[in-house]
Amino acid sequence: MRAGFRGTGAGTRGHRTEPGHDVRRKRGARRPAAPAAHVRGAVARLGGGPDGRRRRGPSLLPGWTRAHVLTHIARSADSRTRQLCSASTGADLAQYDDEAQREREIEEGAGRPAAELAADLRGALGGFLTTAAEHPDTEWEVPVRRLGGGMRPVRGAVGSMLREVEVHHTDLGRGHRPADWPPFFVARELATTAAGLRERDDAPGMVLIADEDRVLRPVGGGRGPRVSGPATALLGWLTGRADGHGLTLDPPGPLPDVPAWRS
Structure with missing residues (x-):
């Protein structure tokens, strides 16, 4: 990949x-x-x-x-x-x-x-x-x-x-576009990508939350903003295939810098 x-x-x-x-x-x-x-x-x-x-x-x-x-x-x-x-x-x-x-x-x-x-x-x-x-x-x-x-x-x-x-x-x-990716693929890949980020030292602290399931997916120790939105927007952003449009942060601020995606 x-x-x-x-x-x-x-x-x-x-x-x-x-x-x-x-x-x-x-x-x-x-x-x-x-x-x-x-x-x-x-x-x-x-x-x-x-x-x-x-x-x-x-x-x-x-x-x-x-x-x-x-x-x-x-x-x-x-x-x-x-x-x-x-x-x-x-x-x-x-x-x-x-x-x-x-x-x-x-x-x-x-x-x-x-x-x-x-x-x-x-x-x-x-x-x-x-x-x-x-x-x-x-x-x-x-x-x-x-x-x-x-x-x-x-x-x-x-x-x-x-x-x-x-x-x-x-x-x-x-x-x-990422919005065209099938739900099965998005759910599977978002879980895999979040798990991969948890194993990386260069991942920023944040909690990923997909609108579809509201599951908390902490990465980087989970110390940081909560990044929420549609699963396709989250996965598109994490993989470098989208700019994060549609995502919200709590507390408000810029999206964290995520490392290069590894498939």
Whole structure:
């Protein structure tokens, strides 16, 4: 995930078998049906992306055209397909060799003709959806290794793909705003983002309160203003995809400076 207006985030990679560590031992039968359904909807809304020369126009991400964004979504889908295949077969398939490879593939892919970009996007997303639909129920808890370090169950590939499609659809600058993000995604991502901020030393002290549930989500120790508003406005602001319009502070004042979003 490119972190947009305020920096970059970390990707993930496939698992590697370490001595004494059986990566296939954690198994379960919980299929991530809800996230998968929302990924299908997000992919349908994205379609093939902007047409023709509009793909060459600037995106909302500094230094990236829309072609860069579309290529990034396609490569993100391919990388998660590799994770699913790695989990289901036991093959050692890295999501990416390293960050340099990821950036190089995006830069090289962004220069392709519009028709090739569109076909690549459809093929990559279609491949991911098919692989996720066919993934064995018993293999969703198989851990895969993150590019930035650590392990996570492969089920996370589905939720993170939803994040990639929804947020980067907004980054295309073609009218898909945080207010258009589906409620399921917003609720899930707001909880994840708040939890991530609680683990960061550079997060300002504040309490996040979404109008929809009025749950208190303290970050930065919770010492600071209460920031309230629609969940979409909160998430859009925290991810750098909106300016905080619609949010209120108690006590009144300017919005805190939030750190670059990490997906």
